Amino acid sequence: MTEAPAQAPHSPMAAPGAGRTALVFGGSGQIGRPLLARLADAGWRVLAVSRQSQDARGGVRWLRGELAGCRNLPADVDAVLSCGPLDAFAAWFARGDVACARVVAFGSTSLEVKQASADAAERDVARRLREAEAQLFAAAAPRGIGASVLRPTLVYGAGRDATLTRIALLAQRLRGFALPDDATGLRQPVHVDDLADAAMACLDAPDAHAKAYALPGGETLAYREMVRRVLATLPRRPRLVVLPSALFRALLAPARLAGIAAGFNDAALARMREDLVFDAAPARRDFGYAPRPFAPDAAMFTPPA
Numbered sequence: 001m002t003e004a005p006a007q008a009p010h011s012p013m014a015a016p017g018a019g020r021t022a023l024v025f026g027g028s029g030q031i032g033r034p035l036l037a038r039l040a041d042a043g044w045r046v047l048a049v050s051r052q053s054q055d056a057r058g059g060v061r062w063l064r065g066e067l068a069g070c071r072n073l074p075a076d077v078d079a080v081l082s083c084g085p086l087d088a089f090a091a092w093f094a095r096g097d098v099a100c101a102r103v104v105a106f107g108s109t110s111l112e113v114k115q116a117s118a119d120a121a122e123r124d125v126a127r128r129l130r131e132a133e134a135q136l137f138a139a140a141a142p143r144g145i146g147a148s149v150l151r152p153t154l155v156y157g158a159g160r161d162a163t164l165t166r167i168a169l170l171a172q173r174l175r176g177f178a179l180p181d182d183a184t185g186l187r188q189p190v191h192v193d194d195l196a197d198a199a200m201a202c203l204d205a206p207d208a209h210a211k212a213y214a215l216p217g218g219e220t221l222a223y224r225e226m227v228r229r230v231l232a233t234l235p236r237r238p239r240l241v242v243l244p245s246a247l248f249r250a251l252l253a254p255a256r257l258a259g260i261a262a263g264f265n266d267a268a269l270a271r272m273r274e275d276l277v278f279d280a281a282p283a284r285r286d287f288g289y290a291p292r293p294f295a296p297d298a299a300m301f302t303p304p305a
Contacts, residue, residue, distance in 0.1 A: 015043025016204070021077040023098060024048045025067060026084030027060070030158035031106060034196035035083060036060050042200065047074065067092040074098060079203055082106060086149070090132040094139040103140060103147040104202050106195070107133060109214055111151065113276055119267040133212055146209035148202050150195070153216045153278055156296065157192040159303040164189065168230050168301035170260070171238040177231060178241040180248035183223045183272040188216035191300075194291040198283065205287035213286070214278035219293035223272050226294065233298040 022039050026032045027048035039046045040059025047061050048054070049070050054062045063072055067088050076099035082089040086107045093103065107129055115126035133149050140147035156164045171177040198215055202208050221229075224242065231238050243251070252269070255261040283289035 015041075017042040017044035019043075019045075020079070021045040021047065021074070022079045022081060023074065023077045023100070025080075025082045025089055025092075026106075027062075028052070028054060029083050030155065030160040030192050031152075031195050031199075032083035033158065034193050035081065035199055038196050038200050039081075047077070049073075076100065078102065079104070081199060081203075083199075086136070087128045087132040090135040090139070094135055096139070096143070100145060102203060103136070103145055104199050105136060105147070105149050106199075107149045107151045107212065109151045109153050109216075109276070109278055112278075113271070114267075117267045118270065119265055122267055137210060141210065146206065148205075148208045148210075149212040150198060150202065150283075151212060151214050151278075152190050152195055153214070153276065154187055154189045155192060155195065156189050157300045159299075159301055164226075164230050164296075165301045165303065167227060168234060168298075169303075171231050172234055172236075174238070174260070175236065176239040176241055177227060178243055178248065178251075179224055179227060180245040180269075180272065181242050182245045183227075183242075185223050185271065185273050186220050186275040186277050187223055187226050188218075188220050188277060189226060189294050190215055190217035190291055194218075194289075198287070198289050198291075201287040201289065202283075207286040211282070211286070213283040213289075214280065215283060215289065216278040216280050216291070217294055218280075218291035220277055221294060229294060229296055230301065233296050233301065235298070 017039060022044045024032065024036060024046060027036045028050050036046055036048055046059055047063055049063045049065055051066045053064060063070055079102040080098065080100045082105040086105055089105055111126050111129040114122040117123050136147055154163055155161050159165050167177060195215060228240050231240055252261055280289055
């Protein structure tokens with residue numbers, strides 16, 4: 001009687017990224033940090049480029065350099081991801097320094113929001129984003145590389161954003177925050193963790209190749225309500241003061257001179273009245289995008305030490 005061969009011991013299912021290498025730019029940023037952690041947890045071999053030295057983290061190897069001149073990049077990887085400025089990344093990618101099969105890069109909905117701004121600098125931001133997307137897709141197509149661009153709306157969650165964290169810090173400093181009574185434009189704040197999850201899902205989504213996606217948050221709410229929820233998370237609950245729009249505008253000039261409203265231009269003021277709403281359906285259809293509603297806590301607006 002022939003003895004049956006011994007059964008091979010059961011081996012756990014391999015991680016979805018096992019054996020694959022990802023090259024990440026902007027990994028030290030507010031979206032890059034959670035994305036690096038997810039890549040490592042999924043079994044990817046992660047190479048991250050930074051201008052400054054970084055603390056070693058499990059599963060991530062840091063390369064010192066920048067887009068314009070990092071000399072120790074690998075010749076080829078499975079995927080390249082960018083969480084930094086899209087124009088600089090698109091210019092680097094077009095040179096073809098590193099071979100890859102997949103590219104996922106973060107852009108911004110500012111491409112649409114600021115294209116008709118009254119402020120020339122904001123129009124220039126929109127132009128550079130638009131040209132960067134076109135350059136990225138044009139460079140990827142003839143090389144057979146699947147490229148996707150992800151356009152977040154108003155980002156929060158890591159204490160490093162320039163909008164909601166800035167509002168939180170200013171409200172704590174002044175023990176209150178003022179808005180004009182016409183600050184009723186709709187917003188869709190999106191958490192950094194949801195953006196990192198979106199990038200991970202997009203990586204293995206063939207339907208996402210050669211496409212750009214808006215990534216709004218999971219809830220649409222008025223600007224004033226968004227600010228009210230931010231203030232409600234803070235110690236001593238700073239008061240939200242709603243002023244007649246004419247009075248708010250009159251007080252804005254001295255606030256700028258005092259440095260309280262530095263960088264808050266007339267175009268930003270006008271946008272408080274505008275609905276900045278984007279459709280998440282294409283991202284949901286192509287890679288299961290499912291962002292959370294806006295339910296913040298104080299830690300989300302606490303800058304890292």
